[in-house]
Amino acid sequence: MFRSEITVVDCTVRDGGLMNKWQFSDQFVRHVYTALSESGVDYMEIGYLSSKSSFDRREYGPWRFCFEEELRRIIGDGDKSIKLSAMADIGRVEHDDIPPRSEGSLDLIRVACYVHQVDSAIALAEHCTDKGYETSINLMAVSTVGMRDLNEALEDLDKSRVPVVYLVDSFGAFYSEDIDALVTKYLERLPEKTIGIHCHNNQQLAFANTIAGIINGANYLDATMYGIGRGAGNCPLELLLSFLKNPKFDVRPLVKCIEEEIFPWARKFNWGYSVPYMVTGVLNQHPRTAMAHMESEHKERITEFYDRLSSAAD
Amino acid sequence: MFRSEITVVDCTVRDGGLMNKWQFSDQFVRHVYTALSESGVDYMEIGYLSSKSSFDRREYGPWRFCFEEELRRIIGDGDKSIKLSAMADIGRVEHDDIPPRSEGSLDLIRVACYVHQVDSAIALAEHCTDKGYETSINLMAVSTVGMRDLNEALEDLDKSRVPVVYLVDSFGAFYSEDIDALVTKYLERLPEKTIGIHCHNNQQLAFANTIAGIINGANYLDATMYGIGRGAGNCPLELLLSFLKNPKFDVRPLVKCIEEEIFPWARKFNWGYSVPYMVTGVLNQHPRTAMAHMESEHKERITEFYDRLSSAAD
Numbered sequence: 001m002f003r004s005e006i007t008v009v010d011c012t013v014r015d016g017g018l019m020n021k022w023q024f025s026d027q028f029v030r031h032v033y034t035a036l037s038e039s040g041v042d043y044m045e046i047g048y049l050s051s052k053s054s055f056d057r058r059e060y061g062p063w064r065f066c067f068e069e070e071l072r073r074i075i076g077d078g079d080k081s082i083k084l085s086a087m088a089d090i091g092r093v094e095h096d097d098i099p100p101r102s103e104g105s106l107d108l109i110r111v112a113c114y115v116h117q118v119d120s121a122i123a124l125a126e127h128c129t130d131k132g133y134e135t136s137i138n139l140m141a142v143s144t145v146g147m148r149d150l151n152e153a154l155e156d157l158d159k160s161r162v163p164v165v166y167l168v169d170s171f172g173a174f175y176s177e178d179i180d181a182l183v184t185k186y187l188e189r190l191p192e193k194t195i196g197i198h199c200h201n202n203q204q205l206a207f208a209n210t211i212a213g214i215i216n217g218a219n220y221l222d223a224t225m226y227g228i229g230r231g232a233g234n235c236p237l238e239l240l241l242s243f244l245k246n247p248k249f250d251v252r253p254l255v256k257c258i259e260e261e262i263f264p265w266a267r268k269f270n271w272g273y274s275v276p277y278m279v280t281g282v283l284n285q286h287p288r289t290a291m292a293h294m295e296s297e298h299k300e301r302i303t304e305f306y307d308r309l310s311s312a313a314d
Numbered sequence: 315m316f317r318s319e320i321t322v323v324d325c326t327v328r329d330g331g332l333m334n335k336w337q338f339s340d341q342f343v344r345h346v347y348t349a350l351s352e353s354g355v356d357y358m359e360i361g362y363l364s365s366k367s368s369f370d371r372r373e374y375g376p377w378r379f380c381f382e383e384e385l386r387r388i389i390g391d392g393d394k395s396i397k398l399s400a401m402a403d404i405g406r407v408e409h410d411d412i413p414p415r416s417e418g419s420l421d422l423i424r425v426a427c428y429v430h431q432v433d434s435a436i437a438l439a440e441h442c443t444d445k446g447y448e449t450s451i452n453l454m455a456v457s458t459v460g461m462r463d464l465n466e467a468l469e470d471l472d473k474s475r476v477p478v479v480y481l482v483d484s485f486g487a488f489y490s491e492d493i494d495a496l497v498t499k500y501l502e503r504l505p506e507k508t509i510g511i512h513c514h515n516n517q518q519l520a521f522a523n524t525i526a527g528i529i530n531g532a533n534y535l536d537a538t539m540y541g542i543g544r545g546a547g548n549c550p551l552e553l554l555l556s557f558l559k560n561p562k563f564d565v566r567p568l569v570k571c572i573e574e575e576i577f578p579w580a581r582k583f584n585w586g587y588s589v590p591y592m593v594t595g596v597l598n599q600h601p602r603t604a605m606a607h608m609e610s611e612h613k614e615r616i617t618e619f620y621d622r623l624s625s626a627a628d
């Protein structure tokens with residue numbers, strides 16, 4: 001698949017950091033940065049934008065905040081070799097805490113929100129637009145949103161100045177047929193926007209659903225190296241780049257970075273497919289119960305977990 | 315997805331046995347048999363049919379052969395609770411070594427062959443038909459077969475008395491678009507046959523490609539519990555049954571069997587997605603180099619593996 005509009009956003013540090021509170025070493029982040037640059041990936045999402053007061057710096061690593069001095073430690077003094085993105089959650093960053101783009105190293109700010117927060121998200125994203133940033137809104141957990149609410153949110157987004165809107169399968173609940181229907185709907189309701197897609201791997205469908213997104217016209221594609229992320233993880237970037245036939249992409253730097261930086265984390269955190277993540281995906285639930293189960297000492301007691309969630313869902 | 319014609323064939327013992335030369339305990343096989351029966355799965359493929367002279371019984375477990383007395387140890391004396399299938403490879407079983415269906419416990423014999431063996435496969439399958447069995451032909455490694463050869467094979471299959479023909483993605487090389495095109499082609503060229511699909515998980519697409527097969531009209535679906543199998547493994551049965559909405563299916567007995575029987579094997583054999591399997595999948599190669607790499611002491615040296623295979627493929 002080659003389409004010049006396709007834009008790949010790596011979320012290794014931002015989404016992977018949900019697993020370890022962004023306690024990555026500078027060496028890790030620098031290697032990811034270099035590998036992504038060499039691979040021809042379009043954006044590196046390096047973390048979340050948060051106000052200082054939102055999180056305790058002793059508990060959370062630098063990429064929960066993305067302060068400029070920390071970004072500079074990664075980039076060095078020269079020009080950047082890849083565009084940088086940060087995600088902003090509603091309520092965790094004050095508008096005034098975001099510096100003008102000209103004073104910092106970030107290019108893209110992606111505002112993540114639930115459907116009831118879409119007005120605040122538009123306000124924040126347009127504030128970022130006015131400060132010079134590229135922006136997107138990433139509408140989370142749409143698998144749980146009723147049609148009327150979704151239509152209303154898409155109507156608001158259509159009227160906004162935000163150029164990119166993401167379909168996010170937060171719970172890994174979607175099959176490709178859902179992606180077909182939703183990307184088509186987003187494109188119809190948002191005729192002047194670019195559509196993005198962000199998938200989770202609870203049912204081993206993150207990569208396949210990203211492909212379904214591409215086929216239906218999504219042009220912003222999220223992935224992480226080796227699928228790193230909490231729970232079942234994400235669409236693996238190495239698979240996505242192997243699929244995309246644009247000659248600007250090169251998988252080898254990713255393979256090297258996976259070997260050197262991702263494998264050591266894979267030994268500590270066991271992200272990826274397992275039955276409890278499948279169960280929450282199939283039930284269209286937040287993976288928190290499955291994550292708690294997988295972090296417990298009895299993580300192999302999957303029948304007990306299955307029974308508990310199935311009877312609660314009855 | 316509910317379609318009454320859909321038939322699920324579990325390959326846990328047959329395909330999983332490629333990993334450990336079918337050295338499963340009777341308890342394992344019996345538990346799989348019971349769990350599949352309780353789950354409403356249509357067929358259990360319990361192993362390969364082989365002549366005694368083809369393999370050394372000291373090296374290979376009973377399910378490389380599927381002799382009647384071994385089958386009886388699993389089923390017991392009463393009626394079977396699920397239909398049983400065995401696979402036959404061309405050249406490894408003499409026609410005369412196959413008992414009439416009325417004298418044994420097998421219902422379905424699936425003949426696996428490469429495209430150049432299709433004539434022998436038809437002869438063997440029709441021989442089994444004449445002995446009373448249900449039959450299928452599973453045409454392997456079609457991702458490496460040229461169009462003219464494939465058309466010729468499909469023409470021969472169309473003329474045969476074999477009622478079921480499988481699309482097999484032996485190398486895990488296909489994307490959903492390939493499945494769309496091939497299932498459509500098989501249905502056009504084999505208008506009176508039922509089409510089956512058997513996928514591997516090198517690119518995390520085994521389940522997604524099985525769904526693509528269903529959407530395009532394939533009605534025989536292969537899977538294994540927790541994706542057990544050599545290399546990257548197979549389409550996970552628990553995911554497939556969760557997707558199929560036929561109320562006859564129940565996932566719970568599978569979850570229990572995975573917990574009790576599959577997890578112990580997962581600790582010994584590390585099937586599932588990893589970069590070397592992705593590399594052979596993307597290069598459309600047999601996974602044997604990746605399997606050798608993953609069994610070596612330096613399995614984490616994935617860059618070296620990537621370089622070796624990429625330069626050989628240049």
